[in-house]
Amino acid sequence: IEIVRLKDKFGTRQLPTAELILHGTKARLISQPGKGVKSIVPMLHVTRYYNAIASVGAMRRMLAIGRDFSFRRTAFGKLIQDQPLHILILAKFEVKYRGCFAFISKMSQLLGKIEAKIATQQDEALFRLFNPVMKMYTAKESMLWMSEGMELFGGVGYMENSNIPVILRDCQVTPIWEGTTNVMSLDVLRALKSLGPAGLASIEEYMDQVITKAKATFANIDEIIDLLKLQKKRLYSLVTGEKAQRAELYARALGFQLGRVFIGIILLEILALSKDSTELDFLKFWLDLESKSEEEIDYNLDTLKKYALDLNSEGKPKHSGNLACNGKNRAKI
DSSP states (O other), X not given: OEEEEEOOOSSOTTSOXXXXXXXXXXXXXXXXXXXXXXXXXXXXXXXXXXXXXXXXHHHHHHHHHHHHXXXXXXXXXXXXXXXXXXXXXXXXXXXXXXXXXXXXXXXXXXXXHHHTTOOOHHHHHHHHHHHHHHHHHHHHHHHHHHHHHHHHTTHHHHSGGGTHHHHHHHHTTTTTTTXXXXXXXXXHHHHHHHHTHHHHHHHHHHHHHHHHHHHHHOSSOHHHHHHHHHHHHHHHHHHSGXXXXXXXXXXXXXXXXXXXXXXXXXXXXXXXXXXOGGGHHHHHHHHHHHHSOGGGOOOOHHHHHHHHXXXXXXXXXXXXXXXXXXXOSOOOO
């Protein structure tokens, strides 16, 4: 084995990548000839899931640092935790992170059922369809919020010694690793084709089951269900009619819309299972962000602060382990 060179990568430098030349190296065939890709599909399921975890983990890390900074940085005569626009961005970040975390958690449940051989036909169809969606959706959301997260720190975030740039650089690989967004989008089309009517039927069945549970628990969720059905309507506009004839051109749009619908259903399911009415506002906020234009959303500053700063019912940060929570050593940076 000859090492030609180490790659000069944009990020993930702590994980070296090299070009190798194999001179007469012995190899062993581990699948039937021509069945190589089919043989590694189970591994791809896991590596795509790992990629999604890395994306969502990066979101959580940037959010935690940005939130802590909010209790420390002073601008225009007050801490930025008291600046409404800063609070709005942090609140959106928190809500988007939670949505992505719910996505990978549901996919973990489905993968566990499949590996334990207790999955239903619906479970298997959902996993096959949403495995590439999970990878592409979380990677793109993560990169959007890496950029927004860097902005939260102003000029400090652009400095290498803040360690913020390395988070952004390392995260940039997630839309590329294990298949680019285009590759994942085309795999979504393949999944829909291979599943046939069972693909969309699995979504319909899952959505109906969750709505039934939610209605049995809460009486005041008609607006939430209407917004969820709006997302489903937008999905069907991409898989039926004229646009379906140009499927590859709309493959990205289809993948991301599938992600929005699925996350909405998952969040509603979590709400129904927890029976926690305080989370109704959270789900409504998530659906508003995904369904409405900015001017159509009725923002409430107190609600935004709860999400942005992770506050409890007494208006104090929940997690005492955060640097910000003790209120000491707040610095002007």
